[in-house]
Amino acid sequence: MRLAGKKAIVTGAGGALGATIARTLAREGCDVAGLDIAPDGLAATADAVRALGREALEVKADITGFDATQTAVGEVIAAWGGVDILVNNAGGGMVRWFHEMSAEDWRRMTDVNLTSVFNVTRAVVPSMLERGGGRIVNISSIAAVRGGRLVRGATAYAAAKAGVIGLTKALAIELAEKGITVNCIAPGAQHTPGRDRDTPEQRERLLAQIPTRTLGRPEDLAESIVFFCLPSADYLTGVILPQDGGHSI
Numbered sequence: 001m002r003l004a005g006k007k008a009i010v011t012g013a014g015g016a017l018g019a020t021i022a023r024t025l026a027r028e029g030c031d032v033a034g035l036d037i038a039p040d041g042l043a044a045t046a047d048a049v050r051a052l053g054r055e056a057l058e059v060k061a062d063i064t065g066f067d068a069t070q071t072a073v074g075e076v077i078a079a080w081g082g083v084d085i086l087v088n089n090a091g092g093g094m095v096r097w098f099h100e101m102s103a104e105d106w107r108r109m110t111d112v113n114l115t116s117v118f119n120v121t122r123a124v125v126p127s128m129l130e131r132g133g134g135r136i137v138n139i140s141s142i143a144a145v146r147g148g149r150l151v152r153g154a155t156a157y158a159a160a161k162a163g164v165i166g167l168t169k170a171l172a173i174e175l176a177e178k179g180i181t182v183n184c185i186a187p188g189a190q191h192t193p194g195r196d197r198d199t200p201e202q203r204e205r206l207l208a209q210i211p212t213r214t215l216g217r218p219e220d221l222a223e224s225i226v227f228f229c230l231p232s233a234d235y236l237t238g239v240i241l242p243q244d245g246g247h248s249i
């Protein structure tokens with residue numbers, strides 16, 4: 001247990017990657033507070049964390065709202081007295097041709113993928129400053145690095161995820177002297193359950209673009225998050241890790 005006793009918030013904890021991240025942190029000794037808009041997956045993740053002998057908090061919240069997020073994070077801080085680790089994982093894509101996109105489509109993608117990261121991080125950082133340290137890991141996407149090569153029609157998603165990279169770097173500098181590191185993973189295509197709906201032709205087309213010819217394993221991505229949270233990663237901040245089988249090269 002390399003992170004024994006640490007308190008972690010994972011956003012989107014009910015989703016495919018979020019559930020794996022929460023379980024992996026729990027296995028390393030963290031208590032985990034999941035924040036998610038959808039209660040079912042959140043409850044399943046909390047059960048999994050408790051089954052590993054750790055404490056779990058289930059906080060249902062729409063993190064696109066500033067005030068709602070302050071309240072949600074406030075519940076966690078009230079229960080635990082503070083937070084050591086924040087994983088900004090919640091997000092989601094939308095496939096829409098740019099010339100057909102509405103202002104609402106744009107707002108939705110930037111709210112879910114970028115403003116949510118601001119909202120949660122803004123709510124958590126004061127408590128990390130009080131504690132004198134912390135770890136923040138943001139989940140961006142290969143879409144930010146490679147544009148829409150993986151999925152056409154992803155302009156708003158790619159722009160928002162690129163914003164996450166900019167925010168990571170600027171905040172890393174701002175917090176560097178405060179003992180808080182801010183890093184980011186830009187995942188390529190992960191082997192989540194949704195991928196199993198790909199047709200064989202879609203899968204072949206996808207793998208043809210990836211140098212390793214494989215999908216990413218969510219467990220491996222979660223291990224990278226653990227790595228960023230270890231004491232040995234004290235000197236790593238502002239790093240953008242493309243975990244993508246070489247796709248971004």
Ligand SMILES: NC(=O)c1ccc[n+]([C@@H]2O[C@H](COP(=O)([O-])OP(=O)(O)OC[C@H]3O[C@@H](n4cnc5c(N)ncnc54)[C@H](O)[C@@H]3O)[C@@H](O)[C@H]2O)c1
Binds near residue numbers: 016018061
């Ligand atoms: N799966 C992949 O291949 C892949 C690749 C690159 C990047 N990513 C990124 O990784 C993250 C997780 O992806 P995933 O595949 O697990 O997706 P997912 O859809 O399975 O999970 C996303 C979770 O975020 C939650 N969420 C969405 N909007 C929310 C809101 N407003 N408030 C609170 N919670 C909200 C959802 O309810 C869901 O549980 C996302 O940011 C995604 O963009 C995924």
